[in-house]
Amino acid sequence: MTSEKNTVVSEYVTYPRKFLSYKWYKPILVCLLLFFFYLLFTFVVLFFGMGASILEEGRTQAFNEVTAVSGYDGVNVYNAPGVVTNMGGVAIILVCLWLASKVVKDRPFSSYSSSRGGWNMKIFLKCFGVSLLVSALPIFIIYYFTATRYGVIQFTPMGFLLLFLLVPFQCIAEEYLFRGLLLQGIGSWIKIPIVAIIVQTALFALAHPYILLGKIEIFLTGLCFGIMAWMTHGLEASSAIHITNNLTIFLLTGFGIGKVSSYTDVMSLISTVLMDVAYIAILYYLKKKGTFEVIQKDEVTLFNNKIIEKQKKKEAIS
Numbered sequence: 001m002t003s004e005k006n007t008v009v010s011e012y013v014t015y016p017r018k019f020l021s022y023k024w025y026k027p028i029l030v031c032l033l034l035f036f037f038y039l040l041f042t043f044v045v046l047f048f049g050m051g052a053s054i055l056e057e058g059r060t061q062a063f064n065e066v067t068a069v070s071g072y073d074g075v076n077v078y079n080a081p082g083v084v085t086n087m088g089g090v091a092i093i094l095v096c097l098w099l100a101s102k103v104v105k106d107r108p109f110s111s112y113s114s115s116r117g118g119w120n121m122k123i124f125l126k127c128f129g130v131s132l133l134v135s136a137l138p139i140f141i142i143y144y145f146t147a148t149r150y151g152v153i154q155f156t157p158m159g160f161l162l163l164f165l166l167v168p169f170q171c172i173a174e175e176y177l178f179r180g181l182l183l184q185g186i187g188s189w190i191k192i193p194i195v196a197i198i199v200q201t202a203l204f205a206l207a208h209p210y211i212l213l214g215k216i217e218i219f220l221t222g223l224c225f226g227i228m229a230w231m232t233h234g235l236e237a238s239s240a241i242h243i244t245n246n247l248t249i250f251l252l253t254g255f256g257i258g259k260v261s262s263y264t265d266v267m268s269l270i271s272t273v274l275m276d277v278a279y280i281a282i283l284y285y286l287k288k289k290g291t292f293e294v295i296q297k298d299e300v301t302l303f304n305n306k307i308i309e310k311q312k313k314k315e316a317i318s
Helices: 026-057 061-067 080-086 088-104 121-146 157-190 193-206 212-232 236-254 266-288 299-317
Strands: none
Touching (some): 026 080, 026 088, 080 088, 080 157, 088 157, 121 236, 121 266, 157 193, 157 212, 157 236, 212 236, 212 266, 236 266
16 A cells, blocks of 8 residues: 655654564564574575685685685675675675564564665665765775775676675665664664664674774764664665665775775775765755655554454454
């Protein structure tokens, strides 16, 4: 069922409470199951990483080099085993969350995407276009004129293709984990969006192995991403800029311009914050134009009606 444009969209951060089957402990169950499934699928990712190494180079040395890396210094996202292990190892979180949500059955999986009735591809593509302008272009200019040029292309043909395939899913998986599961789970308990945004931001920063200045940059980035999700009622906007940021950096470093590292500098911190703030300003303008205020499906009513019907059948049988 589709609503009119002026229909009020439910608040995203506390959205899980809209569903009749919601219980305070169910986000915890989803987290535990996600962790369990992730442990299982990690072996699958490692298996494919090993297979990609053998297929691409006829040996396992490349795979061993990939798995021996600590932090971001020397991380390999340029050949097949590197991309599969590093990007696929994060992207698989999306599948694990889907499975966990299906087992717990506390709410539809689409409710993690947005409070507008699931993932909206039109909104994502519009935000992706904006992010190319305010994120990808500035990053390219900054790296091109300031980063060290190593003059060595690190990409293998298969690694280059897999990077385009897996980086979007890696970024989206992080958004579903931090701005979806954790932000909404914490928000459903605290009921104060800004507090939930800050808590998930701290967890997001802790999950990235940067030095102190890098942690501050990631904290501010996570804070902006959380604001984006809250402001737009979903994950499309934060996913779009997350993808353009990561993909642009990996492409530049893969072609020998700069390198991926656990270290960062003040210029990187300032430029990142400025890009995120500019992006949020444009999102605010789009929000005023009604871009994020259209419900494409009333999933709350549909899901709750199913719960009510099941309860009636149980009562009739008893």
